[in-house]
Amino acid sequence: MYRPTPVRAAARGAALSPTSIKEPEGVAKDAPLVHAIVVSWNGAHLLRDCLRALLLQEAPARLHPVVVDNGSADGTTELLLREFPSVEHLRLETNLGYGRANNQAMRRALDAGADYVALINNDVELEPGWLARLLEAARAQPQAGLFTGTLLLHGEEVVNSTGLVVDGFGRVRDRDFRVPLRELSSQSGPVAGVSGAAALLRAQMLREVGLFDPAYFAYYEDADLSLRAAEQGFSSWYVREATARHRFGASFGRGSAQQRYLLARGHLRTVGRHQPLLKAAALVAGTVAYRLAVKAPLAILKAQPAIALAELRGAGAGALDALRALAPRIGRGTGNGKGKGKA
Numbered sequence: 001m002y003r004p005t006p007v008r009a010a011a012r013g014a015a016l017s018p019t020s021i022k023e024p025e026g027v028a029k030d031a032p033l034v035h036a037i038v039v040s041w042n043g044a045h046l047l048r049d050c051l052r053a054l055l056l057q058e059a060p061a062r063l064h065p066v067v068v069d070n071g072s073a074d075g076t077t078e079l080l081l082r083e084f085p086s087v088e089h090l091r092l093e094t095n096l097g098y099g100r101a102n103n104q105a106m107r108r109a110l111d112a113g114a115d116y117v118a119l120i121n122n123d124v125e126l127e128p129g130w131l132a133r134l135l136e137a138a139r140a141q142p143q144a145g146l147f148t149g150t151l152l153l154h155g156e157e158v159v160n161s162t163g164l165v166v167d168g169f170g171r172v173r174d175r176d177f178r179v180p181l182r183e184l185s186s187q188s189g190p191v192a193g194v195s196g197a198a199a200l201l202r203a204q205m206l207r208e209v210g211l212f213d214p215a216y217f218a219y220y221e222d223a224d225l226s227l228r229a230a231e232q233g234f235s236s237w238y239v240r241e242a243t244a245r246h247r248f249g250a251s252f253g254r255g256s257a258q259q260r261y262l263l264a265r266g267h268l269r270t271v272g273r274h275q276p277l278l279k280a281a282a283l284v285a286g287t288v289a290y291r292l293a294v295k296a297p298l299a300i301l302k303a304q305p306a307i308a309l310a311e312l313r314g315a316g317a318g319a320l321d322a323l324r325a326l327a328p329r330i331g332r333g334t335g336n337g338k339g340k341g342k343a
Contacts, residue, residue, distance in 0.1 A: 149242025220266030264314025
């Protein structure tokens with residue numbers, strides 16, 4: 001079972017190869033240092049718009065942009081050297097997934113004394129003022145450790161997320177998903193969690209709570225971190241005026257078999273880690289049975305064998321992950337998955 005510990009100093013990974021970075025001009029030397037991390041895997045076609053929007057952010061901060069390249073083979077290196085020489089390029093030999101790739105860069109950010117870490121998906125474009133408004137909220141809300149804004153679907157005036165919510169079945173969902181922007185009623189304030197697609201994290205929170213659980217390849221790692229942070233007194237905060245646009249599903253393909261598998265597995269692991277003990281045991285058993293007896297057969301009836309297999313694999317792998325999370329909790333008799341270990 002993954003048991004996070006405070007992160008103080010971590011060695012740089014040997015597989016990382018940074019380019020030279022220039023200090024930003026016109027920013028006070030005592031301004032907060034923000035490492036802005038963009039993880040990409042064969043996403044060169046998305047990076048150009050993402051990085052341009054990031055570099056146009058005007059905020060009272062020393063911005064240090066970083067692209068973590070998950071072993072891409074699509075010309076990402078050449079694009080960064082040619083068009084974005086000021087962006088640090090951390091190239092990994094293989095695709096480590098979203099959580100572990102971000103962890104590589106977050107460890108380096110903490111080593112460098114960063115005050116904040118911004119996480120931006122390569123399929124997200126920040127609108128002007130996004131970073132400045134989140135930093136303003138961070139100054140005003142010292143008890144909060146994670147900040148998110150209004151994430152809109154790309155090309156639409158429709159909401160993708162205003163933060164995360166957890167339903168009665170332990171499923172994590174984007175709050176206000178597909179609500180027209182003109183009808184959005186959510187106001188700035190506390191929220192259950194932040195979406196990793198576009199978020200600002202307080203470095204002190206990361207040092208005390210730990211980084212992403214590396215067992216999550218993609219999906220649910222942001223919810224897990226938000227919930228662990230809440231258990232240690234760091235709330236998540238929504239800032240309505242900080243907006244960004246998301247090409248939703250561009251990384252894995254919305255509704256793809258891989259996405260179904262990762263969501264199923266992540267859901268069960270998160271239930272096992274964070275729901276009250278008896279409820280977690282019941283939800284894991286019921287969810288696995290539902291995926292095996294209902295969702296997989298339905299996919300077969302719809303002539304979607306890849307989706308059916310993904311449901312079966314997700315149920316099996318997720319059940320094992322949940323059992324690994326539940327076992328030590330049962331031994332301790334604890335209600336939720338608190339604990340510390342190496343991130």
